[in-house]
Amino acid sequence: MNKIFGLALGILAAIGGFVDIGDLVFNTAAGATFGYQLMWVIPVGVVGIIVFSEMCGRVAAVSGKAVFDAVRERVGFKAALGALVSSEVVNLMTLAAELGGVAISLQLLSGLEYRWLILLAVVGFAVIIWVTSFDWLERGFGYGGLCMLVFAVAAVKLGPDWTKVGKGFIPHIAHNNPTLYAYFVVGLLGAAMTPYEVYFYSSGGVEEQWSPKDIGLNRANAIVGYALGGTLSLALMIVGATVFLGHGISPEHLGTIALGAGDPLGKIGLLLALVGILFAVGGASIDTVFSGAYNLAQFCGWEWGRYRHPKGAPRFALTWLVLLVLAMGIVMTGVDAVVLTEYAVIFSVVALPLTYVPILLVANDKAYMGRYGNGRVANVLGLVYLVLIMVIALTAIPLMVLTNAGQN
């Protein structure tokens, strides 16, 4: 039974982490703009996040080290400080975007005023995190996020042209607007391989006090969890393509994305979609706020973790509280959550190598990893994705500038 419960870690990371506001925005917009032509990017991103997370989880299980421990040890103080600052900035942007998403979902469900709902969400998260154990945070949001499966039902019910869907899995370049197409490729990969998911995943392994005997559990978590997340991404793209493409609608509001499920499934579909989005972006808010606190605490060597309780890790507790308040400040300015999401995803792509490289190095260090070091499969995939990550990190900003952040 414990193993089944253990899988919830993967499910939370998948729904709350994989499908977050970044995936909602990029997958639906990609479908609405290019139909099924970008389907192939999703499995590429899913395998990438599986490779990255599996390594991080294994390092955490064997050495008790989370991502930022490894970053500081491996790249030197100066580069690690740079990685910390950039990841905290990206993380805060992402947190603000997710909080905005929570407030939008609550607004659509309740009809109350947006700013009050931001405040309510932040106070709610602070109380929930303060009193709830890591296990229950994980299960609660993980299972709530399963309502997102309504998008998979919607995708099937919409009856897409499956031959065209299948052709979308063959990698190719669109002829009509290759720059915009490339921008979406980078955005989709960035949304799939968001660094905070890995920070949260590896620190979560330490929270759950994984040991080398949990390596099998780690592998199952990473593969099952992210594959599930990837299926939802495919569904979102199909819904985007079927409902919005050709109608000149670009889903610039979270409510529009939920309508994608409401279109074939009626009121119940819309309701489930909104509740699913609420839990998914809510879970992602918790992942990001914890990630920010994990990274700072690990960089400074402070005591950290929900399992230590606020009393045992006061600076860690203060950090996540401060991050919540800062993110609330950003959302309160009225900045558009969807626009903020796009910037957060693109900047996270730029910061990705800073954490990916040290993890690849540590996972290969026989001194800690012993016989649990990277095998041949992990290393071949690890190197292939290293090249891919470098390419998208270098092209992300130029593509964003050239396409005016996907506007043309």
Next chain:
Amino acid sequence: MSATEFDVGLHVLDHQLLDKDGRRCGNVDDLAIEGGPGEVPEVVALLVGPGYWGPRAGWIGRLAGWIGGGAKVRVEWAEVEKIDSAIHLKRDATTLGLGRGDDRLRPYVEKIPGAGR
């Protein structure tokens, strides 16, 4: 890792410090090394705290160290119990002057209901 031979730069510097109770109490921010030219250099102490960040990363390190409060704690090498993926110390953090930020904040955090849950 061999107990008699390890790479100080790779396996000590920037690593996590754990006190005798397993409490995380800082990272090794710098090393105090003694021994002049022609002598065998020896690590005599671990230097811990944001006060040591400046020399390691220029102005951005000094700025980060200043934001972090600039504390400096010297932990003698003799206090090290063992080295694996972390540096284990022989005594508790408070006695060694480590983890003071957490100790100072704890009385306030404890007043909030549920802080021990």
